[in-house]
Amino acid sequence: MGNFLTGSGWGIAALQSLLYIALAPLLVGWLRKVKARLQNRRGPSLLQPYRDLYKLLAKEARVAHTTSPLFRAAPYIVFTATWMAAATVPLLVVDLPTAAIADIIVLVGLLALARVFLALAGMDVGTAFGGMGASREMLIGALAEPAMLMAVFTLAMTAHSTNLSSVIDHHLSDGFVLRPSYLFALGGLVLVAIAETGRIPVDNPTTHLELTMVHEAMLLEYSGRHLALMEWAAQLKLLLYGTLIVNVFFPWGIGQGLSPAALGLGLAAVVGKLAVLAAALAVGETVLAKMRLFRAPAFLNLALLLSLLGLLSHVILEVGA
Template identity: 70%
Template sequence: MDTLLSPVAWLLALVQAAFYVALGPFIAGWIRKVKAILQNRHGAPVLQPYRELYKLLGKEARVAHSASPVFRVAPYVVFVAIWLAAATVPLIATGLPTAMLADLIVLVGLLALARFFLALAGMDVGTAFGGMGASREMLVAALAEPAMLLGVFTLAMTAHSTNLSSMVELHLAGPPVLRPSFLFAFGALVLVAIAETGRIPVDNPATHLELTMVHEAMILEYSGRHLALMEWAAQVKLVLYGALIANLFFPWGIAREIAPAALAIGIIAILMKLLALGAVLAVAETVLAKMRLFRVPALLNLSVLLAVLGLLGHVILEVGR
């Protein structure tokens, strides 16, 4: 407990939270670069998202006359909520002071809060695009959240806790074991991550076509620093789900003690995992096409089915062994 409450541990927790914010644009730029290479294009530099955010932060935010205070407050609430949600997910080390708050229910609640204000902001101005994007976002969320909860509950039943840090510690404590329930949960969480982060085939973050966009439709009226916060929050959310998948199912390398060598290995390990996941996502977005909106529920129903199979697999094959 003394180590958990030490000033060094709190400082490391703050550094880990800041690492999410700093790493978000880099991972987004890495995915763009890999996609460009796969499509025989030169593409923008990996650091281009940082330049875009810097340019937007320096511009004046223009707000529509019909906008309420919710429209002005929403970018800050969305960014802070997603940042706090990311801070609960172990990234570099476990056993930090934030581990006490690293609960699955807290994570889902903070993400739901960010989604709620994002949808309100989309509908606030009264444009057709904003309302359309908000309704589509709620459709995706209504199917993605149960799949995420059921998928991670499979790991929680094994660890006998909904604490994310405890789940990671469970994997590291014993020898590697191939559990069928974890395979189903992994598939469900991957599909949920694709839907929640607005990636192909559910959504295309690089398009502004009114018949296909979901996330972009809700932030179409934003500009300047407000748009920068919305874009930055989406990039942090991408790293959040990447870290969640990487450290829940492949936690090897994460630091279990506050030591320079262990922390260095933890930083290198998570960077390699995120770069690998980003490359896989870029390949998938290159070979897959954007599906029609009416087919998205079928994809998310598949994620729910995989999560349920994971729970049943745990109960049938692992409980009582």
């Protein structure tokens, strides 16, 4: 525990968490840019998400007559919980004190906390759309969460630790070993990430078509700074899942010390990896159409099955060997 509690470690952890909220809109901007290019459009500038957030923050916030105080508290809780969850995922370097405070199970728990408050806020207004969004979001979440846990448990059992820093450390020191369990877990986690961040084919973040929206339906009544926080939290969640996938399964380049060189290399590596991942996501979103809601369970069951297969292939094939 001692090495976690050094001052410089906390400093880097704070820097890293600030980097998360600073980079999150950029990832969305990049994703939109690539998608626009694939659709033969020029698309908005990379910085457009920042401008949107600024615009929302500068606007007046309105809430409905019918809401309770929970509606106004929810954006802060959702944003904080998502940010805190993101802070536990190593972005530039491993060995963070935040990873010791909260391991991967806590990470999943914090994301669930954010989801619960998002759904409750959706139901608080007392409109049909809010309830609809909440009901669908909870369905997707209920099926995605076990798949996510099984995927991270595969990693945790391999590394004999639920601490994300240790998991990445273990993977790095192991060298490049092609483990079947990792492939299954990667597949499961990618599917979960798509569902949880509300991307096509499970949900469409740009739709406001009444009967198809899930995430947007819950945000319908938000405006001004409340909406900005909710949007920012959604962007953070995308960055969180992206970082989780690239840094855990492809950890090369991540810094193992606290020197400026290691930090710089880590930043360059993670930005490059995320750019590639986001481009792949954009291609996927361009070629796929959104599914009907009741096909989403099949999609998520596949994710759960893949993750469980990963875990089983680990305990059966890899533990004894």
